[in-house]
Amino acid sequence: MWQxxxxxxxxxxxxxxxxxxxxxxEAMLNIRLFASLR
Structure with missing residues (x-):
């Protein structure tokens, strides 16, 4: 039971x-996309 x-x-x-x-x-992808849009 313990196992x-x-x-x-x-x-x-x-x-x-x-x-x-x-x-x-996902957050890293969003940050990368946001950075590439600038």
Missing amino acids: GRERMARTEIWLRLMYVGDLYG
């Missing part, structure tokens, strides 16, 4: 990292 819970926590952390990375990548 399953640990695995769930690990998956949650991985998903959060992916989500944050996705947001960061």
